[in-house]
Amino acid sequence: MNTQENVKRFEELLNQVEREGLAQLLEYIREKSDFYTAPASTRFHLSTEGGLLQHSLNVYDCLQAKKENSTWACILEDAGKDALILCPLLHDLCKTHFYKIDFKNQKTYDPEKVKAAERWQVKKDNAGAFIWESVPCYTVDDRVPYGHGEKSVMMIEQFMRLTGPERFAIRWHMGFSEPKELHLQLTQAMSKYPLILALHEADQEASTLLEGEKGNKVLTKAQADAGEKPWGGDGGSGCDFQEAEPLGGAED
Numbered sequence: 001m002n003t004q005e006n007v008k009r010f011e012e013l014l015n016q017v018e019r020e021g022l023a024q025l026l027e028y029i030r031e032k033s034d035f036y037t038a039p040a041s042t043r044f045h046l047s048t049e050g051g052l053l054q055h056s057l058n059v060y061d062c063l064q065a066k067k068e069n070s071t072w073a074c075i076l077e078d079a080g081k082d083a084l085i086l087c088p089l090l091h092d093l094c095k096t097h098f099y100k101i102d103f104k105n106q107k108t109y110d111p112e113k114v115k116a117a118e119r120w121q122v123k124k125d126n127a128g129a130f131i132w133e134s135v136p137c138y139t140v141d142d143r144v145p146y147g148h149g150e151k152s153v154m155m156i157e158q159f160m161r162l163t164g165p166e167r168f169a170i171r172w173h174m175g176f177s178e179p180k181e182l183h184l185q186l187t188q189a190m191s192k193y194p195l196i197l198a199l200h201e202a203d204q205e206a207s208t209l210l211e212g213e214k215g216n217k218v219l220t221k222a223q224a225d226a227g228e229k230p231w232g233g234d235g236g237s238g239c240d241f242q243e244a245e246p247l248g249g250a251e252d
């Protein structure tokens with residue numbers, strides 16, 4: 001992950017949009033927020049410095065790729081160039097001032113460290129000798145507790161107006177991860193503004209398929225040739241149910 005390159009790309013893309021207040025928003029992101037250094041999550045995807053920026057660009061790429069799909073082509077053309085830049089790049093602005101670095105205890109089996117430790121520090125379990133080590137980790141410390149999508153909208157609109165579809169798409173980008181009491185409202189919003197669904201799908205594709213814990217998942221050619229999937233799965237071919245032998249006596 002090259003954060004410097006990512007910052008350049010992020011700013012170049014945003015600068016393709018001509019809208020009053022955008023320069024001030026960018027200045028806030030650059031100078032006063034931790035957007036360029038924050039992780040994208042505490043442990044699930046891109047839980048690393050610069051992860052949030054990388055994730056935002058990944059969502060941009062996934063959303064742009066949908067233009068090749070005939071179901072989405074007209075919808076995304078209608079949404080317009082600016083929405084397809086602003087929504088993916090700013091949908092998680094709410095994650096600025098949201099994480100903090102903390103420490104957790106973790107087992108380490110590193111033989112060098114185990115050897116160097118005091119005797120009383122060395123424990124044993126099924127995996128062998130280990131010591132407990134304090135390691136840095138991200139935890140949530142939401143300094144502006146205003147929700148998720150709604151918080152991104154609020155933060156953006158402190159600098160720049162969004163259009164109706166952009167506002168709705170960012171507000172509802174978590175899709176059906178929202179509490180079930182809101183699902184009827186979400187369904188109504190999605191049929192009014194299909195950009196919500198496009199952004200939600202792009203967000204899921206990026207976090208589930210492209211992103212690993214510390215960086216994007218990239219396959220070597222050998223791995224790809226061996227039929228591995230980018231997320232390390234086997235496409236269900238190892239599913240016990242599919243491979244189960246038919247029960248005897250039930251021939252057809």
Ligand SMILES: [Fe+2]
Pocket residue numbers: 091092148173174
């Ligand atoms: Fe989000």
Ligand SMILES: [Fe+2]
Pocket residue numbers: 055059091092203
């Ligand atoms: Fe996201």
